[in-house]
Amino acid sequence: MNPRDHASVEFRQFLDVIEAQVPSELDVHIIVDNYGTHKTALIRNWFAKRPRFHVHFTPTYGSWINLVERWFAELTNKRIRRGVFRSVKELETAIREYIDVHNEDPKPFVWTKTADQILASIARYAQRTTAAQASNL
Secondary structure (H helix, E strand, O other): OOHHHHHHHHHHHHHHHHHHHOOOOOOEEEEEOOOHHHHOHHHHHHHHOOOOEEEEEOOOOOOHHHHHHHHHHHHHHHHHOOOOOOOHHHHHHHHHHHHHHHHHOOOOOOOOOOHHHHHHHHHHHHHHHHHHHHHHO
């Protein structure tokens, strides 16, 4: 099995979990990157049979970098800011130890907020930025 097929099977399992947990009367909007895993026949066929699922693709190279940045934020917050390093070698050792521990039991980043929570957060941000712009005029 090639890696893309294996990843498609895992993505399909993820979709099955979403389908089982989201009430059937609700539409489901899924935002994914343009990685080929999300476009295999297995996945296209799965979506074709489920019209309540709507797939939105991020711009090419747009979303994976956010996950990388998020991982480095975790490294910074959980290890680097908590440490005292007297040399570059000590810092490098701490980073490598963190990576080793993280890789013993890796956990994917999972979006846990509901669509309503995300939209409410965006609305609050829009209000703040609009108010700030208005006060500057």
